[in-house]
Amino acid sequence: MTEPRRVTVHPDLTPDQVKRLERALDLLRSPRTRRKETGCGTEIASFVTYWTGLLGMVVLLVLTLALVPVGFALPLFVVVLVGGVAATILVTSRVQSRPGRAARRTVDSLRGRFVTAAMLDESGRELLARAQQAVDTVLDSSPHRRGLLLDGVRNRVVLTDVEWAVAESLLRQSGARQRIDATPTPGSSSRRAAREARAALERDTAEVEARVRLLESYAAKVRAAEAEEQDRRSTEALREITADLAQAGAAHPHHTEALASLVEAQEAALRVAALTDPEP
Numbered sequence: 001m002t003e004p005r006r007v008t009v010h011p012d013l014t015p016d017q018v019k020r021l022e023r024a025l026d027l028l029r030s031p032r033t034r035r036k037e038t039g040c041g042t043e044i045a046s047f048v049t050y051w052t053g054l055l056g057m058v059v060l061l062v063l064t065l066a067l068v069p070v071g072f073a074l075p076l077f078v079v080v081l082v083g084g085v086a087a088t089i090l091v092t093s094r095v096q097s098r099p100g101r102a103a104r105r106t107v108d109s110l111r112g113r114f115v116t117a118a119m120l121d122e123s124g125r126e127l128l129a130r131a132q133q134a135v136d137t138v139l140d141s142s143p144h145r146r147g148l149l150l151d152g153v154r155n156r157v158v159l160t161d162v163e164w165a166v167a168e169s170l171l172r173q174s175g176a177r178q179r180i181d182a183t184p185t186p187g188s189s190s191r192r193a194a195r196e197a198r199a200a201l202e203r204d205t206a207e208v209e210a211r212v213r214l215l216e217s218y219a220a221k222v223r224a225a226e227a228e229e230q231d232r233r234s235t236e237a238l239r240e241i242t243a244d245l246a247q248a249g250a251a252h253p254h255h256t257e258a259l260a261s262l263v264e265a266q267e268a269a270l271r272v273a274a275l276t277d278p279e280p
Contacts, residue, residue, distance in 0.1 A: 142229065
């Protein structure tokens with residue numbers, strides 16, 4: 001099954017908000033990305049915290065040996081050492097978790113204005129993937145980039161709005177499907193209500209599927225136009241090659257004539273030589 005290739009966002013989000021959201025989602029999903037996103041600042045903070053804690057323990061050791069009787073010095077030092085290590089680990093872990101908390105705040109602040117694959121059920125993910133592929137096909141096409149699809153700005157706005165509407169509907173349907181499946185139906189009345197709910201869900205799903213098919217039809221027409229344009233450009237390029245070759249051949253006809261004349265003269269000379277040479 002095809003999965004959505006990206007997060008679908010509300011059309012009102014700015015490019016900067018979309019970029020921050022994508023970074024935050026990547027950070028929360030991937031431990032490797034999380035380590036990468038922590039950056040130099042967190043590493044420096046962890047480094048400073050570690051060595052500050054170590055220096056503090058050394059100072060405490062010196063003070064312990066200087067001020068505490070010998071019999072109590074070792075137990076007290078062990079207590080201080082364990083406490084210092086624990087405090088250092090705690091502070092360092094808190095420093096390192098800050099990017100994760102910042103990412104969570106970013107995601108929470110934009111909740112309700114984006115839809116990811118993880119938020120949908122299997123049916124919803126498949127339909128959203130199809131819608132995204134159709135939209136990307138149009139917006140990444142050569143006719144769109146060259147402004148051949150009427151109003152390019154309007155094209156992008158309308159397609160973005162439609163994709164968001166599809167994603168929003170699929171999110172609602174996924175939630176409804178989950179609630180229907182989770183609701184007990186112990187009697188005939190509840191079973192009848194469940195059938196009615198599923199019928200309503202099927203009608204809503206069919207309407208969204210119709211929108212997705214319309215998107216795919218539009219994308220297919222754009223692909224056909226792109227292929228036709230490429231065919232035209234290739235035809236022109238090949239005809240130029242043919243013309244260049246014909247022109248190059250016609251530019252030096254005397255070369256062929258001179259070579260033919262040379263061959264004829266050589267053949268005549270050979271015939272004359274054969275006639276004049278005495279018999280051995």
